[in-house]
Amino acid sequence: MEMQQFYYDNKIVKKFLYACIxxxxxxxxxxxxxxxxxxxxxxxxxxxxxxxGRLRPLHTNAVIFAFVGNAIFAGxxxxxxxxxxxxxYSDLLSNINFWGWQLIxxxxxxxxxxxxxxxxxxxxxxxxxxxxxxxxxMVFGINMIMTILKRRERHIYVAIWFYIATxxxxxxxxxxxxxxxxxxxxxxxxxxxxxxxxxxxxWYGHNAVAFFLTTPFLGLMYYFVPKVxxxxxxxxxxxxxHFWSLIFIYIWAGPHHLLYTALPDWAxxxxxxxxxxxxxxxxxxxxxGLLTLRGVWDKVxxxxxxxxxxxxxxxxxxxxxxxxxxxxxxxxxxxxxxxxIIAHVHVGALAWNGFMTFGMIxxxxxxxTKTKLxxxxxxxxxxxxxxxxxxxxxxxxxxxxxTQASMxxxxxxxxxxxxxxxxxxxxxxxxxxxxxxxxxxxYVAGLLVLVYNVIKTVAxxxxxxxxxxxxxxxxxxxxxxxxxxxxxxxxxxxxxxFTVLSLVAILIGGIIQIIPTIVVKSNIxxxxxVKPYTPMExxxxxxxxxxxxxxxxxxxxxxxxxxxERYGEYSKGGEYVYDHPFLWGSKRTGxxxxxVGAKYNDNxxxxxxxxxxxxxxxxxxxxxxxxxxxxPMDYSLIEKKMEVMVTLGVxxxxxxxxxxxxxxxxxxxxxxKNLHADPDFVKSYEESKKNAATRGEExxxxxxxxxxxxxxxxxxLGTDIKVKETVQNK
Amino acid sequence: MDxxxxxxxxxxxxxxxxxxxxVLLLVWVFSYSKETINELGDIPLKxxx
Numbered sequence: 175m176e177m178q179q180f181y182y183d184n185k186i187v188k189k190f191l192y193a194c195i196x197x198x199x200x201x202x203x204x205x206x207x208x209x210x211x212x213x214x215x216x217x218x219x220x221x222x223x224x225x226x227g228r229l230r231p232l233h234t235n236a237v238i239f240a241f242v243g244n245a246i247f248a249g250x251x252x253x254x255x256x257x258x259x260x261x262x263y264s265d266l267l268s269n270i271n272f273w274g275w276q277l278i279x280x281x282x283x284x285x286x287x288x289x290x291x292x293x294x295x296x297x298x299x300x301x302x303x304x305x306x307x308x309x310x311x312m313v314f315g316i317n318m319i320m321t322i323l324k325r326r327e328r329h330i331y332v333a334i335w336f337y338i339a340t341x342x343x344x345x346x347x348x349x350x351x352x353x354x355x356x357x358x359x360x361x362x363x364x365x366x367x368x369x370x371x372x373x374x375x376x377w378y379g380h381n382a383v384a385f386f387l388t389t390p391f392l393g394l395m396y397y398f399v400p401k402v403x404x405x406x407x408x409x410x411x412x413x414x415x416h417f418w419s420l421i422f423i424y425i426w427a428g429p430h431h432l433l434y435t436a437l438p439d440w441a442x443x444x445x446x447x448x449x450x451x452x453x454x455x456x457x458x459x460x461x462x463g464l465l466t467l468r469g470v471w472d473k474v475x476x477x478x479x480x481x482x483x484x485x486x487x488x489x490x491x492x493x494x495x496x497x498x499x500x501x502x503x504x505x506x507x508x509x510x511x512x513x514x515i516i517a518h519v520h521v522g523a524l525a526w527n528g529f530m531t532f533g534m535i536x537x538x539x540x541x542x543t544k545t546k547l548x549x550x551x552x553x554x555x556x557x558x559x560x561x562x563x564x565x566x567x568x569x570x571x572x573x574x575x576x577t578q579a580s581m582x583x584x585x586x587x588x589x590x591x592x593x594x595x596x597x598x599x600x601x602x603x604x605x606x607x608x609x610x611x612x613x614x615x616x617y618v619a620g621l622l623v624l625v626y627n628v629i630k631t632v633a634x635x636x637x638x639x640x641x642x643x644x645x646x647x648x649x650x651x652x653x654x655x656x657x658x659x660x661x662x663x664x665x666x667x668x669x670x671x672f673t674v675l676s677l678v679a680i681l682i683g684g685i686i687q688i689i690p691t692i693v694v695k696s697n698i699x700x701x702x703x704v705k706p707y708t709p710m711e712x713x714x715x716x717x718x719x720x721x722x723x724x725x726x727x728x729x730x731x732x733x734x735x736x737x738x739e740r741y742g743e744y745s746k747g748g749e750y751v752y753d754h755p756f757l758w759g760s761k762r763t764g765x766x767x768x769x770v771g772a773k774y775n776d777n778x779x780x781x782x783x784x785x786x787x788x789x790x791x792x793x794x795x796x797x798x799x800x801x802x803x804x805x806p807m808d809y810s811l812i813e814k815k816m817e818v819m820v821t822l823g824v825x826x827x828x829x830x831x832x833x834x835x836x837x838x839x840x841x842x843x844x845x846x847k848n849l850h851a852d853p854d855f856v857k858s859y860e861e862s863k864k865n866a867a868t869r870g871e872e873x874x875x876x877x878x879x880x881x882x883x884x885x886x887x888x889x890x891l892g893t894d895i896k897v898k899e900t901v902q903n904k
Numbered sequence: 905m906d907x908x909x910x911x912x913x914x915x916x917x918x919x920x921x922x923x924x925x926x927v928l929l930l931v932w933v934f935s936y937s938k939e940t941i942n943e944l945g946d947i948p949l950k951x952x953x
Binding site for chain 2: 253256257327329331332333396397400401404405406407409410411412414415418419422660662682686
């Protein structure tokens with residue numbers, strides 16, 4: 175057979191690897207800053223773009239899409255060329271993929287701290303960036319499929335199946351969850367409201383974990399672990415079962431993020447059942463990965479790369495055992511909203527994604543620079559300090575999670591809460607937050623050791639060049655099934671049909687869960703007394719979104735005695751019908767806010783938002799001083815916002831929209847009047863008027879400042895159902 | 905739409921889809937010959953470098 179010469183594109187792999195390392199450092203440092211903010215909440219006092227609520231999405235997005243994302247591309251571009259014995263289809267597409275992705279990351283790094291956020295977790299980026307993500311993702315997909323089509327290896331190895339499923343599913347998830355109606359260049363509203371938005375978001379959120387953090391990494395595992403251990407995967411049969419059952423089952427499990435919420439019961443239960451089933455394929459995969467090392471465990475003692483892989487796969491096993499367990503309603507009742515969940519995701523992120531990536535980097539960099547790793551010792555040091563970091567990170571948060579849950583739920587014999595003040599639970603777990611920050615520091619220190627090791631290795635090695643390879647061309651055979659060829663062998667050499675089939679496998683679950691919730695109205699009983707937000711409340715809500723309040727406060731009171739006692743009447747699905755987007759939240763670093771409306775007076779909120787510790791000693795909430803600046807709140811888009819809401823089904827009348835400014839003025843004036851009830855406020859308000867006059871500045875009355883709009887929103891929260899009347903929609 | 909007509913059939917259909925899915929999957933993997941499956945598993949190790 176005629177041999178063909180070609181070059182593997184190593185340069186693109188190098189670019190993605192470097193980007194992965196750089197953004198890994200950035201993303202994890204931001205995470206560390208956030209961990210330290212739990213200890214020193216006013217660390218960045220007064221600096222809006224460095225406040226906790228805005229940095230948190232920056233951390234999650236940087237780690238998921240920049241660090242892990244670039245690691246995926248690096249691993250996929252390296253392994254796919256070799257598994258298919260061909261160069262990538264198009265250098266141009268590869269480079270568009272690379273530069274486009276980095277541009278998106280930079281756009282995220284600028285917009286998120288500035289407060290441009292949709293507030294939907296791991297989908298916070300605003301609509302123009304969403305479109306860019308979709309386009310670049312398509313470029314990646316096309317490049318991949320076309321590479322498969324021009325391959326020199328008949329069978330498509332199982333790692334590539336995982337890559338294909340990743341491409342297809344992330345595209346679907348991203349597009350459907352990001353459906354939003356723009357208000358302006360960087361502001362949009364989700365087309366879904368309340369319960370439906372929650373379901374779509376967690377169908378996305380859970381499957382982003384599945385198809386961005388898991389399936390591509392399983393593909394990498396199926397390539398790199400055999401490669402490094404120099405033995406084939408333990409069972410190729412098992413890997414096929416692993417693949418199909420994982421992608422088929424994973425997609426159903428999203429509702430486990432919404433147990434005991436206002437989501438219809440049938441959807442919750444479906445989510446639970448499939449989440450429990452997930453343990454089978456997940457552990458099948460873990461076992462397959464670990465048993466690949468049978469007979470070479472002695473190598474694990476000395477080889478840092480294998481060590482990283484073993485802990486990564488073990489971390490995967492732990493996280494995927496914990497996942498189904500957390501999905502059980504009784505366990506979820508304890509764990510949800512607590513720090514347990516933070517521990518759970520970090521076992522996945524730090525061990526599975528982080529260690530898999532580090533192992534890959536330590537293996538690839540010397541190979542591509544044709545040298546040896548600068549220091550095997552340092553790599554081993556990184557491994558140990560990283561492992562210690564993971565343990566020190568996760569264990570304290572497990573303790574914190576249990577402490578929170580048990581304190582939240584404890585009753586006195588007379589039926590009152592033992593820890594009625596939320597702050598008692600916060601101050602109790604401060605030592606755990608300290609330990610977590612130390613664990614995080616160790617982990618980041620390990621990463622910095624990697625950076626040093628990589629720089630030294632690259633400096634000593636030769637320039638990364640494309641690599642010459644020689645393979646026979648693939649003989650042209652019929653695209654139809656050949657005589658004696660089994661159906662699956664045929665499928666395994668037909669990438670397009672294969673992609674379509676995996677698309678079908680993932681669509682079934684999504685369709686069965688989402689369509690009934692959207693079309694069957696009885697799933698969301700409407701409540702007659704629930705009315706749309708006033709213009710000022712709507713604007714206040716957008717401030718709540720901008721500041722990322724949802725990162726620490728839920729708006730979802732579960733129907734538990736302990737929660738009803740603490741927060742008030744439990745939340746009903748019908749209360750959220752005008753919430754584009756929903757703001758249920760997933761973590762209670764602070765208390766739930768769904769019934770905070772009318773609980774305190776306006777002055778309390780005014781003082782609390784300025785200096786939370788003044789009203790709530792021991793609080794770890796930062797102040798929001800920039801909302802008090804002597805600047806008028808920007809209401810310029812209010813009519814447009816209301817019109818967009820009308821398009822989405824919120825019943826504002828034309829008159830409502832026409833009178834928006836007047837209504838804002840009146841509501842603001844009322845709040846300002848209420849604030850005058852506090853003599854301290856009056857005193858400092860008069861003083862600041864004088865100060866503005868001496869400075870020659872124009873004085874903006876309090877009613878026109880941002881804080882007033884926020885107070886308007888907070889005071890509205892959960893007040894609609896004081897009149898209890900549920901009406902089934904016709 | 906208030907309810908779905910004939911919803912009772914759904915669980916039965918779901919169970920059948922599931923059962924069939926996994927039976928087919930087993931048929932799929934066990935219809936490989938030992939040699940083929942080993943060959944496929946060796947793909948990552950076949951490169952020269």
